[in-house]
Amino acid sequence: MPELPEVETTVRGLARFLEGERIARVQVNRPDLRRPFPPDLVQTLTGARVTAMGRRAKYGLIHTDREQTMVFHLGMSGRWRIEPEKPEKHDHLVLETESGHVLALNDARRFGSVDLVATEALDSWGPFAGLGPEPLGPDLTPQHLKRAFSSRIAPVKQLLLDQTIVAGLGNIYVCEALFRAGIRPDKEAGRVSLPALTRLVPAIQSVLSESIAAGGSTIRDYAQPSGELGYFAASWQVYGREGEPCTCGAPVLRFVQGGRSTFWCRRCQR
DNA sequence: CCCTCGCCCTGCTGGC
DNA sequence: TGCCAGCAGGGCGAGG
Numbered sequence: 001m002p003e004l005p006e007v008e009t010t011v012r013g014l015a016r017f018l019e020g021e022r023i024a025r026v027q028v029n030r031p032d033l034r035r036p037f038p039p040d041l042v043q044t045l046t047g048a049r050v051t052a053m054g055r056r057a058k059y060g061l062i063h064t065d066r067e068q069t070m071v072f073h074l075g076m077s078g079r080w081r082i083e084p085e086k087p088e089k090h091d092h093l094v095l096e097t098e099s100g101h102v103l104a105l106n107d108a109r110r111f112g113s114v115d116l117v118a119t120e121a122l123d124s125w126g127p128f129a130g131l132g133p134e135p136l137g138p139d140l141t142p143q144h145l146k147r148a149f150s151s152r153i154a155p156v157k158q159l160l161l162d163q164t165i166v167a168g169l170g171n172i173y174v175c176e177a178l179f180r181a182g183i184r185p186d187k188e189a190g191r192v193s194l195p196a197l198t199r200l201v202p203a204i205q206s207v208l209s210e211s212i213a214a215g216g217s218t219i220r221d222y223a224q225p226s227g228e229l230g231y232f233a234a235s236w237q238v239y240g241r242e243g244e245p246c247t248c249g250a251p252v253l254r255f256v257q258g259g260r261s262t263f264w265c266r267r268c269q270r
Numbered sequence: 271c272c273c274t275c276g277c278c279c280t281g282c283t284g285g286c
Numbered sequence: 287t288g289c290c291a292g293c294a295g296g297g298c299g300a301g302g
Contacts, residue, residue, distance in 0.1 A: 075297085
């Protein structure tokens with residue numbers, strides 16, 4: 001899905017149309033994504049004013065003046081369509097603001113979610129309660145990873161996908177960050193050295209920051225809220241490049257880990 | 271606890 | 287052209 005940079009881009013795009021606006025109309029077309037929509041979704045959002053937008057891990061946050069926050073997850077194929085010309089298949093939720101902007105949450109695979117959570121209790125809300133630190137915040141440090149990886153035998157790649165260790169990384173950016181840090185994806189997490197973790201943290205942060213600056217990655221059904229496409233996909237060095245030469249000349253390799261594809265360079269990652 | 275696996279759902283691509 | 291296998295960015299629960 002949209003990983004952290006894509007959610008961040010989406011939230012920033014939505015903010016231009018929602019922040020400070022009152023929601024005038026809420027239309028639910030199909031109220032069952034990963035889980036059913038809250039039964040009071042329409043009632044709670046209709047007439048509410050959006051006070052602020054935010055993001056936690058891969059979740060987008062729409063805070064309202066009703067002390068309720070709408071939390072959305074884009075799953076694998078979710079996207080917000082801004083000012084859609086016409087309705088499309090899989091537009092599950094449509095919001096219209098007082099000033100006439102229309103926003104449609106479209107999710108073909110329906111792995112996404114929409115929830116309402118009391119704003120003051122967000123941190124203790126089930127899906128948020130166990131999340132690890134934000135990778136772009138101050139709490140992701142080599143020491144944090146050292147501690148979280150300690151005595152773990154699972155491959156480092158799998159643990160980086162674990163949202164309780166770091167919140168917001170997905171398959172693409174984990175592959176790219178491990179490449180930048182020169183760490184083999186199948187390395188036992190507990191055996192990754194502190195110097196390697198000290199390279200990994202800035203590798204994670206740079207790959208995410210650069211992607212956000214570029215407006216996210218483009219893949220299949222992902223588009224920014226405005227409808228433009230992100231450009232970061234062109235910057236992938238290993239993801240999706242099986243068989244192509246790495247910058248070092250060796251071929252990019254692919255194998256399956258935990259049921260998903262891992263891309264890496266045998267020469268650059270040790 | 272930790273680790274792995276399989277499933278949720280739909281659509282697109284590539285090979286025959 | 288049609289069909290079908292394989293693949294896709296996530297998250298969760300079951301079972302060992």
